[in-house]
Amino acid sequence: MKKVGDKLIPNTKDEFDAEDIKKVENYAKAINMLYCAVNLDDYLKISCCSTAKEMWDKLEVTYEGMDQVREAKIDFLTQEYEMFRMKEHEKIDDMFD
Secondary structure, eight states, rough: EEEEETTEOOOOGGGHHHHHHHHHHHHHHHHHHHHSSOHHHHHHHHOSSSSHHHHHHHHHHHHHOOOHHHHHHHHHHHHHHOOOOTTOOHHHHHHHH
16 A cells, blocks of 8 residues: 555555565465365355455354353353252262263
């Protein structure tokens, strides 16, 4: 990006230096890795995204949920763990039934 007046204008292909070319290559690799790493359902979800960041955010929400949901899951699992106790005279096998 170059600054012309108060505006930022993208460089033309001829103006790219080695660092810019490396960034473009890495960006393309990131998008390719995301496409290759997901199953068909997730691929269909992210195929309409235009940036790697948008793809990543969509996958993050799909698998981790929003912050509130994630916190609720943590609280629930913590409570389940704390309540998990053997009763007196209970066998280990009976505990898991």
